[in-house]
Amino acid sequence: MGRRMTVRRYRMPNGLRLICSLDREAPIVAVQTWFGVGSRHERPGATGLAHLFEHLMFGQTEALGPGEFDRLVERTGGESNAATWVDWTHYRLTVPTRDLALALNLEAQRMSQLVLAEAPIEAEREVVMNERRERVEDDVDGSLDEQLMALAFERHPYRWPTIGKMDDIKRVTIDEIREFYRTWYAPNNACLVVVGDFDEAQLLSLTSAAYGELPAAPLPEEPALVEPAQTLQRMIRLPKPIATHRLLVGFKAPSLSHPDWLPLDIAATILAGCSSARLQRRLVIREEAASSVDAQLTPFRDPSLLRIAITCARGHDADEVMRILDEELAALHLDPPSVAEVEKAKAVAETDLWSTLVDVDGKAEALGHHQTVLGDFRTLMDRTRALAQVTPADVARVVHTYLQPGQRTVVIAEPSEPEDTDEDDADDTDGDTDADADADGAVVKGDPQHGPRRGAHSPGARA
Template identity: 65%
Template sequence: MRAAPWYQPPMTTSWRLDAEAQIGRGVTARRFRLDNGLGLITAVDHRAPIVALQTWYRVGSRHERPGATGMAHLFEHLMFGSTDSLPPGEFDRLVERTGGESNAATWVDWTYYRLSLPARDLALGIRLESGRMQHLVLEPTPVEAERDVVTNERRERVEDDVDGWLDEQLMAHAFTEHPYRWPTIGWMEDIRGLSLPDIRAFYRTWYAPNNATLVCVGEFDEAAVLDLVASSYGAIAPAVLPEVPRIREPEQTRERVVRAPKPIATDRLLAGYKAPGQDDADWATLEIIATLLAGCPSARLYRRLVIEREAASSVDAQLTPFRDPSLLRLAVTASRGHTADEIVAEIDRELAAMAAEPPHHAEVEKAKAIAETDFWTSLVDVDGKAEAIGHYETALGDFRKVNAIAERLAAVTDDDVARCVRSYLRTERRTVVIAEPESGRRDDDQDDDD
């Protein structure tokens, strides 16, 4: 990777080219900056006449405040509404008419909007995105309609869904100070109470060029895109961005356990171990550990619980790619006749064995091969490249860190695995949320003939 000098394309507005790096094989990404602070990362890929255009905003649930949670996610819905020049529904109709697709996502560190388009329609995409950055209509009728959509989504995905409840409770109890503790979708009371003045102020504050990065990957002429973006965004004034406090989560010194009855047949548990943020050197080692535990049918925890003991019907491990402290999460659904406490004991035995003696070299190399394959597979198509570029630029501050993650995965050693298990996967650093069958619903209480 290298910094580049001032870049003077053949146009009236000057762009600064301040970074470039190869992403995958044969594709070079270049980061430009407009005078109003807008970032633009281009990656020309001529293998197919398509383009991924994504707009990443440095605002997620961590930028909210208690009592007003869910605002970032609400905007994921509002941004597909009407603008000064487009009636309701017209945004999606224009995209679908091209044969393209539109979507969006919100998480703890970011919100992004994605368009997948034929290359010939890139100019339309740029016009649509610049329009909703500056001219979104935020009036009572559309706001209340989307508020209803979000409250219904919360009911379906959290309040009426056991896995959604497990996820929400894990974050709420694993974090005591950091804003990761509240759900991205928001608490129901907060969603209902978001006022129209606060919604408009959120839009004016965070949906600004100096808080956004456009990512364009696919077949296009770079100079033409620079001209299009400059003409569409250059006149948008930057916002005064509030200082985001860096909140340090206190060290967890004891295990936290939450239990609740749910309308399920067998126990389910979600355990989260405190882990460093994605930019930390140990994050890659923990990604390999997650793969060692449950990355394939022969993985240690999956083999022990599902195949050998038949104590669980499913086992999954995931390391969250957060900017600030992450969680290595283990999700297990118990089989009939087995309990969450029994499964937790098996997890402890497996982790103790990994901490006492590093896994065999061949086992670690297999896990690395799986993790690296998954990593590079995510960069195969233009949408995957754009998403990776946008995430690393927005969450970690530099898209070039995508390459650092690949290098760190490849460099993990057997001893690194044992060291990180001892350092991070300790009982006192763990939060466990358990959903148990309501009285009379447990499978082992039913007749064998059922």
């Protein structure tokens, strides 16, 4: 955390957790509410429900008319946003310090008094369908992400897309939406994170006033979700109207809480996570076979994927790039990273960690994420110490454990031949598979599905 930051945690009788930390850099305060519900809590046929519901949380409440939530926040100059991913949903309000009470009251109201009427649900359903078109149907990377997760996971809910399948978004009923709200939106399934310039005694008083009367709810027992071990490579090729080949490779990887997660994150950086990374130098600089390469280890509650994304250069194809990737992976197995290479990756990770903690929103998000996914925000504080303890032997061990060809899934987008199109095939984004994936192609995006205001790739949405 910030160098001198003190973080305090409270728990209210109804189960609501409050995490707060002072930051007096500016007279503002970030109020984030993290709910322990995401797309993993959905069922086949109702995918996208958590995300659709997140959109509805900006609507009418028993005390506020339609649109009033946004107007109250915007009148202060404040910002509101939300995001949903596989393990969680979180809502963020950043307001001037003088409006802290307003922010808490708004959050408490929508936690318990949301009005779910048919007309706004239908309008928001259209919005989410358009969001899906923008992020998946018409976006090659979004489409690849969706196919990768659908193919890599056979049983775990990580196999379906957080934004939901189009048919499910169209189908989900108002009764299912109301049931979802009653089931998951309760103080004992939430963590309120407040970071900024505030008086702690006042914060506690306001929180108690806003949330104290909200009843806890019985939360469903979560079944243990065990994904069968993957022993054979899975692959799919998709024709797309793109200029060059793209690949997305996912290796089965441990959960965020697993001791191997951090060493594997270092391995990902060594492979493709910085400008001097092995794949960057080989694929992009030396052989010019790719125009970009990136690696990301997903920070999920359950085991997920280490993802490597590669865009091929003109005149080079996916098969050639896969061959080079295999050679580099073999080299990493045979020639473990040196002390200098590991120290370099640790330096990059340290800077990355600090750079997420430079403002009140970033601090609140880091605290909320660690509390929600790992059950204890203090894991964030331990991060720099744990990072310092990673050794080359640790990295070599996780490379051997996880970066095995039989544990990977490969999704390739290939340029399709130009042809006439008509309305009938415009919606058809599926490709031929040579593996046992969901026929209609599921996705988990590489990034959270953000709420009604924020779009990772779209200038049409406000950040």
